[in-house]
Amino acid sequence: MSAxxxxxxxxxxxxxxxxxxxxxxxxxxxxxxxxxxxxxISQMWFxxxxxVPTLIISGIIILSECVVYAGLIAVMPRAGGDYVWQSRILxxxxxxxxxxxGWWFILWLWTPLYSDMLRxxxxxxxxAVLGMREAALWFASSSGSWMLVTVLMLVFVxxxxxxxxxxxxxxxxxxxxxxxxGLAIVCLFLLLGNNASFRNGLEAxxxxxxxxxxxxxxxxxxxxxxxxxxxxxxxxxxGVIFLAMPYIVFFNLWPNWGATLYxxxxxxxxFRKNLKGMTYALGLTTVLAVVFFLLVNKTLTxxxxxxxxxxxxxxxxxxxxxxxxxxxxxxxxMLAMFLTSSPxxxxxxxxxxxxxxxxxxxxxxxxxxxxxxAAAFDRVLPERVASVEPRSRAPVWAMVLMVVxxxxxxxxxxxxxxxxxxxxxxxxxxxxxxxxxTYLGSTIAAILxxxxxxxxxxxxxxxxxxxxxxxxxxxAGVIFGAFLVFLLYQWFLDPNALYGIGLKxxxxxxxxxxxxxxxxxxxxxxxxxxxxxxINLGMVYxxxxxx
Amino acid sequence: MTRLFFATDVHGxxxxxxxxxxxxxxxxxxxxxxxxxxxxxxxxxxxxxxxxTYKATxxxxxxxxxxxxxxxxxxxxxxxxxxxPFRVTPEQLAELEADPxxxxxxxxxxxxxxxxxxxxxxxxxxNGTGVRCYVCPGNDDSPATDEVIRGSSRVELAxxxxxxxxxxxxxxxxxxxxxxxWRTFRELPExxxxxxxxxxxxxxxxxxxxxxxxxCPPYGSGLDDAPEVDEEFNIRDAxxxxxxxxxxxxxxxIERHQxxxxxxxxxxxxxxxxxxxxxxxxxxxxxxxxxxxxxxxIELDIRKGxxxxxxxxx
Numbered sequence: 001m002s003a004x005x006x007x008x009x010x011x012x013x014x015x016x017x018x019x020x021x022x023x024x025x026x027x028x029x030x031x032x033x034x035x036x037x038x039x040x041i042s043q044m045w046f047x048x049x050x051x052v053p054t055l056i057i058s059g060i061i062i063l064s065e066c067v068v069y070a071g072l073i074a075v076m077p078r079a080g081g082d083y084v085w086q087s088r089i090l091x092x093x094x095x096x097x098x099x100x101x102g103w104w105f106i107l108w109l110w111t112p113l114y115s116d117m118l119r120x121x122x123x124x125x126x127x128a129v130l131g132m133r134e135a136a137l138w139f140a141s142s143s144g145s146w147m148l149v150t151v152l153m154l155v156f157v158x159x160x161x162x163x164x165x166x167x168x169x170x171x172x173x174x175x176x177x178x179x180x181x182g183l184a185i186v187c188l189f190l191l192l193g194n195n196a197s198f199r200n201g202l203e204a205x206x207x208x209x210x211x212x213x214x215x216x217x218x219x220x221x222x223x224x225x226x227x228x229x230x231x232x233x234x235x236x237x238x239g240v241i242f243l244a245m246p247y248i249v250f251f252n253l254w255p256n257w258g259a260t261l262y263x264x265x266x267x268x269x270x271f272r273k274n275l276k277g278m279t280y281a282l283g284l285t286t287v288l289a290v291v292f293f294l295l296v297n298k299t300l301t302x303x304x305x306x307x308x309x310x311x312x313x314x315x316x317x318x319x320x321x322x323x324x325x326x327x328x329x330x331x332x333x334m335l336a337m338f339l340t341s342s343p344x345x346x347x348x349x350x351x352x353x354x355x356x357x358x359x360x361x362x363x364x365x366x367x368x369x370x371x372x373x374a375a376a377f378d379r380v381l382p383e384r385v386a387s388v389e390p391r392s393r394a395p396v397w398a399m400v401l402m403v404v405x406x407x408x409x410x411x412x413x414x415x416x417x418x419x420x421x422x423x424x425x426x427x428x429x430x431x432x433x434x435x436x437x438t439y440l441g442s443t444i445a446a447i448l449x450x451x452x453x454x455x456x457x458x459x460x461x462x463x464x465x466x467x468x469x470x471x472x473x474x475x476a477g478v479i480f481g482a483f484l485v486f487l488l489y490q491w492f493l494d495p496n497a498l499y500g501i502g503l504k505x506x507x508x509x510x511x512x513x514x515x516x517x518x519x520x521x522x523x524x525x526x527x528x529x530x531x532x533x534x535i536n537l538g539m540v541y542x543x544x545x546x547x
Numbered sequence: 548m549t550r551l552f553f554a555t556d557v558h559g560x561x562x563x564x565x566x567x568x569x570x571x572x573x574x575x576x577x578x579x580x581x582x583x584x585x586x587x588x589x590x591x592x593x594x595x596x597x598x599x600t601y602k603a604t605x606x607x608x609x610x611x612x613x614x615x616x617x618x619x620x621x622x623x624x625x626x627x628x629x630x631x632p633f634r635v636t637p638e639q640l641a642e643l644e645a646d647p648x649x650x651x652x653x654x655x656x657x658x659x660x661x662x663x664x665x666x667x668x669x670x671x672x673x674n675g676t677g678v679r680c681y682v683c684p685g686n687d688d689s690p691a692t693d694e695v696i697r698g699s700s701r702v703e704l705a706x707x708x709x710x711x712x713x714x715x716x717x718x719x720x721x722x723x724x725x726x727x728x729w730r731t732f733r734e735l736p737e738x739x740x741x742x743x744x745x746x747x748x749x750x751x752x753x754x755x756x757x758x759x760x761x762x763c764p765p766y767g768s769g770l771d772d773a774p775e776v777d778e779e780f781n782i783r784d785a786x787x788x789x790x791x792x793x794x795x796x797x798x799x800x801i802e803r804h805q806x807x808x809x810x811x812x813x814x815x816x817x818x819x820x821x822x823x824x825x826x827x828x829x830x831x832x833x834x835x836x837x838x839x840x841x842x843x844x845i846e847l848d849i850r851k852g853x854x855x856x857x858x859x860x861x
Contacts, residue, residue, distance in 0.1 A: 007590040007643070009654050011558075011687045012727050012813065022784050076837060088860065166775060169784035272608075373819065377858045383820060388769050455562070459627045459838050461608055533855045534846060544566040544573045544840060544861035 022169075023258065023277030025176050030257035030363055031285045033292065034183065034356035035117045038332055040250040041293075043428075045224070045310035047498070049241035050234040051302075052290050055252070057238075058245045059286035061483050062252055065439070066278040067476035068446045069256035074271035075449060075460040075473075082442045083371050087378070089445040089452060092541045093527075096380055097519040102438025103371040104402070105515040107364055109431045111406035112413040114364050115150035120329040122354040123149060128209040128328070129337075129346040136209060140328040143414050150410045153361065154403050160362045161369065162394035168362050175359025182352025183292075186336045190295035193339040198299050201338035202326075210327045217304065219325035224307020226322075227314035233293060233302040246490045246499050250432045253439075255282045257363055271462050296332055299339070305332065318423075369398040378540045380526045419507035427508045429501045433491045434512060440484045447477035455546075548854060549713040552576035554842035555762070555812025556685070556833035559587020559629035559658070564665050566840040566861055571678040573861065574844050578712050579678060580705070582812040583685025583722035583762035585665075586658045586692060589630040590650070592640055593618060601634070628836045631657040659695055666699035673701040679712075681705040685722035685762040685813065686733040705760065709749050716756045716807075716847050719747050724763035724813055725794040728776070741796035748804065755852060757806040759826075764811035765798035767791045768821040770830035773814050789816075801826050807852050808845060818858065831858050 031037075041051065072085050082103060087095030119139050128136035139145045160168050199217045206212035213219070231244075255278040296305050308330035315324050328334075333353045337346040373395070376386035385397045411417070416425040450457045450471040457463055457471070465472035494502035501508040530537050552570045557563035564585075571579050593603040593612070601612040603621050605628070612618045618634070625632035631654075635643070643650050673680055683705040684692045696704045703710065705720040712718050723733040725740055735743060744761070764770035771793025774786040792814065801809050801823050809828040811817075818832025818841065831841045840861045848854040 007592070007650050007654065008588060009590075009651070010729050010731055011588040012584070012724075012729050012731055019781070022786075076839075077834070084860075164789065166784075166788040166790060169788045173784070377819060379857045386819060387822070390767075393767070393769065455627075456837060456839070459562075459624050461605065464608070464610070530855075530857075535855050535857050537857075539574065539844075540857055540859050542573075542861065544569050546562050546565040546569070546838075 020273050020276045020280070022173075023273065024280045025173060026258040027255045027278045027281030028285060029172060029176065029356075029360045030254040031252045031281060032356055032360045033251075033285055033289050034121065034179065034333070034353060035114075035360055036251040036254075037285075037289055039113075039117050039120075040247060041289075042309040042330065043313055044244060044247045045227070045229040045231050045306050045313065047231045047236075047240065047244040047247070049236035049244035050232045051244075051293060052234050053236065053241050054244040054248050055286055055289050057241055058248050058252060059282055061479070062249075062255065062282060063279060064476040064480040064483070065253070065443075066255055066275055066282060068443055068473060068480050070271050070274035070278060071462045071473035071476070072442065072446050072449070073274050074462050075453075075457055081367070081371070082438055083374050085445050086441045087541050088543075089448060090441065092378070092380075092537055093520075093523050094441065095541075096375060096523045097516060098438045098441035099371055100375065100519050100522070101515045102435040102441075104368045105405075105518065106431055106434040107368050107402060108406045108409040109413065109427065109511075110364055111154065112146070112150055112410040113428065113431060114361060115146060115153045115410065118153050118357055118361070119146060119149040120331055121333070121350075121357055124328050125331060125334040125337075125350045126347060126354070128334075129343050129350060131343070133209060133211060137211070137327055140210075146414045147410065150407070150414070154406065156358070157361050157365055158394075158399055158403065161365060161399065162389075164393055165366075168366070172359045172362070175355035178352050179355035179359060182333070182349050182355065183288075185349050186333045186353065187292065187295055189336045189339045190292075190299045193299040193336070195299060195301055197339055198335070201341070202335065204341070205338040206326050212325055212327065216325045220311050220330075221304060221307045223311035223314075223322065223324055224309070227307075227310040227320065229307045229310030231306050233297055242486070243490070243496060243498060246429065246432075246487050249436070249487060250429065252282065252285065253432065253436065255279070256439075257367060271460075271465075292332075296336075300332070300335055305330065305335075308335075317425075365399065365402045368402055369395045372398045372401060379530055379535055379537065380523060419510055422505055422507035424507050424511070426500050426505055427511055429491060429499050430508050430512055433488065433501060434515065436484050436487055436491075440481060440488070443477045443481040443484060447474045447481065450474055453543075548849075549578060549716055549847040550574070550576045551578045551580060551712060551758075551845045551847060552842055553580045553582060553760070553810045553829070553845065554831060554840055555582030555810075556584040556815055556835060557581070557629070557840070558584055558687070558833070558835045559631065559661065560627060560835040560838060561661075561665075562627045562838035563629070563835045563840045565668070567842075568669055568672045568680075570840070570842060570861060571673070571676060571680075574859070576844065577678060579680040580718070580720075580760055580810065581680075581682040582720075582760055582810055583683050584687040584812065585662065585682065585684060586688050587629045587631055587661075588687070590654055590657065591625045591630045591632050592635045592643075593621060593625075593632055594640055595634060595636055603632070605630075627838045631661065633657070655689060655691065658689065659691055662692055662695045663698070666695060666702055670699055670701045679703070681710055681718070681720065681760075683720040683722045683760060683762065684733070686724040686727065686731045688722065689732050707743075707747050709747070709752070712758065712847065714847070714849050715753075716758065717749075717752065718758040718760050719749075720760040721747060722762040725796065727792075728780070737794065737796045740794060741799060744796060744800045748800075754804050754806050755825075756849075757804070758808045758810065758847075759801060759804075759806045760810040761794075761797050761800075762811065763797050763813045764793040764817060764830050765801055765809070765821075765823060765828060766793040766795045768793060768798065768823065768828055770811055770817040770819055770821055770828060771814050772817055774816065798823065801828065807847070810843070820856075820858070827853055827856065829856065829858070834860070 083099030123139040206216045311324035373386045412424040416423040467475040622632040772789040775783045775788040811830040815833040845856040846854040
């Protein structure tokens with residue numbers, strides 16, 4: 001029987017395919033275990049739900065997000081992602097407001113969070129193992145150093161983006177291999193080490209690198225217990241496991257992060273490839289996280305790890321004036337490398353581990369620039385913001401719109417500036433909440449897609465996927481949408497006082513409210529200005545009838 | 548004021564062509580311009596088996612079709628993506644596979660046949676509207692397409708000449724591109740492309756009222772960023788490695804003559820606008836496979852030049 005299912009003629013752009021592995025790398029870095037994962041898990045020391053079941057169950061639920069986004073990409077592969085889908089399905093105004101708040105404005109808040117991770121996994125441990133104790137302590141605790149790291153990080157990200165996608169893709173792939181090699185060595189140390197040797201290593205290194213007092217292991221556990229550290233590695237009822245999810249999604253809600261870029265990819269409408277790229281990344285990262293913390297438990301012990309996290313954050317959040325016995329963020333990779341006494345090996349492995357950051361950092365603004373471009377092409381934003389510098393091809397104005405407000409928000413966050421009586425540093429999880437609202441908009445668009453854009457949907461490769469006779473994308477959308485509604489309920493109303501960004505937090509409410517007001521104002525002004533220029537923004541989104 | 552609607556690279560999508568013709572009324576445009584690459588890239592066999600079922604593969608997904616309605620629906624889906632469906636038995640398919648020349652002839656026949664239907668539809672839809680419609684085949688369109696377009700009473704072939712847009716504005720067009728790895732129908736080395744472009748610009752033309760409709764975008768303008776491919780045509784880095792592939796000849800022509808407006812296509816992912824000196828360059832991109840007609844509405848004003856423009860996804 002003939003195997004031919006397609007005859008192609010010579011035509012521009014007829015390419016073979018793109019590899020699932022390449023898409024996987026981007027998604028894998030977007031739900032980054034070493035940066036996002038370790039950072040937020042370290043803050044989850046006061047939950048009753050076990051870390052491992054929280055990781056696994058949330059990962060399973062987030063598979064529905066992968067289906068939703070792979071489906072949206074397959075039907076409407078456009079650069080601009082959420083903005084384009086929402087504006088075309090839900091309407092221009094709503095699409096603009098939800099997309100720019102989630103993919104642009106809130107990334108300003110991610111700026112100090114990224115730089116906080118950078119200082120803790122790069123500057124602090126590396127200066128420490130190089131014997132620069134004062135510098136390490138300065139990077140670990142000073143707001144000035146954090147601000148400096150923020151500026152350095154913004155320079156790095158700007159350079160990466162200015163170098164272009166081609167260069168960034170290369171940086172990312174290189175970082176993928178180096179970072180994973182580093183993680184493999186860390187895991188090897190954890191696998192071969194034991195708790196006694198870790199205690200000895202911690203005692204020696206904490207004293208040498210950070211000037212810790214003797215007995216740091218026991219003192220850390222005592223400080224953690226005093227803080228109220230309770231999070232178990234396993235166990236907990238389904239109810240308390242779900243209560244841990246509004247925290248864990250800071251880490252694993254992003255396998256779709258490349259969605260705004262997919263419109264630039266030929267063959268992006270291949271549903272299965274997109275789905276594989278995202279689900280493999282989500283699945284492997286979840287497995288990696290579980291294995292990593294099992295190894296941590298074996299050698300460092302989860303009890304020590306969780307107490308060290310509690311001791312650090314309890315002090316940093318200002319709930320105690322007792323400084324933690326270990327004067328640095330308890331970076332698990334650094335703690336694992338205390339199992340060796342070789343500073344050279346420590347330096348090499350920790351440097352390799354820092355590539356988890358460098359391969360990932362570009363994601364903070366890369367997607368944002370695409371959303372800004374898409375809005376400018378629709379004439380909602382001025383043409384200038386989509387312009388690129390002729391020689392370097394850098395999106396200068398789009399970068400300015402990210403970097404300058406990012407610096408201002410970083411200042412507010414790093415110096416914990418009071419906003420109507422509440423410190424601004426308390427708004428951390430707003431970084432995730434606002435994007436979740438954007439995702440909810442796209443999820444609703446996905447649920448409605450088969451019914452409001454019938455031709456588009458029926459012509460797509462996902463039209464054949466059904467569950468109980470209903471479109472798969474709609475079913476997945478209902479599941480993911482329900483999860484998002486649950487998260488938003490917990491964040492906003494916070495009935496158990498676990499997340500601190502709800503309606504009781506004036507800084508959080510004002511910050512998030514201001515962003516939505518800003519987005520609405522921009523859209524209304526753009527509508528008025530464009531109308532004066534003879535441009536009807538509504539027509540930009542409308543579909544021409546074919547008949 | 549002249550209101551112009553520009554779209555490009557519909558690549559055989561029936562839906563996009565119908566939308567293009569309707570765009571005049573929808574956007575109240577006086578002039579329609581299609582920038583090239585009208586014809587599709589693939590033939591999709593729908594194979595009939597002795598038991599009466601059919602099989603087709605679309606986007607690497609296999610479909611088993613049980614009845615005539617399902618086959619008809621599949622033909623519509625294939626056609627809406629810009630591919631040419633055809634019914635065939637396994638034996639006929641084997642014969643085609645064994646004879647590439649026959650496939651080429653069959654392909655051309657299907658291409659011209661559909662284009663002929665499109666011209667008839669255009670004649671019907673545009674008749675009596677006063678809307679001028681210019682098309683200029685692109686590098687992917689065989690030379691034979693020109694003759695089919697010339698047969699239309701309402702669609703004008705714009706290749707290689709200056710045409711009037713109204714109110715003193717004129718447009719020169721070419722669908723020829725610089726060399727591509729695919730060696731398509733209308734490609735030239737950069738020096739020859741430069742000479743071709745120079746040859747079609749009328750002496751003494753007022754550039755502040757001129758439009759260049761060149762299928763290939765200017766090199767390094769951002770309108771020409773395409774996914775990098777390797778020697779085997781595999782896309783590198785999941786398509787995130789983008790490189791400029793536009794024409795230096797086109798860029799030089801724009802920079803030298805500084806027309807009011809330059810319209811481009813060719814690179815479907817290159818949607819955007821760029822300014823080269825005084826010239827506004829637009830590539831509306833293409834999403835023909837989804838049946839979405841990406842385009843640009845430009846208002847040309849005798850006093851203001853470009854009064855307004857917007858990119859659309861219709």
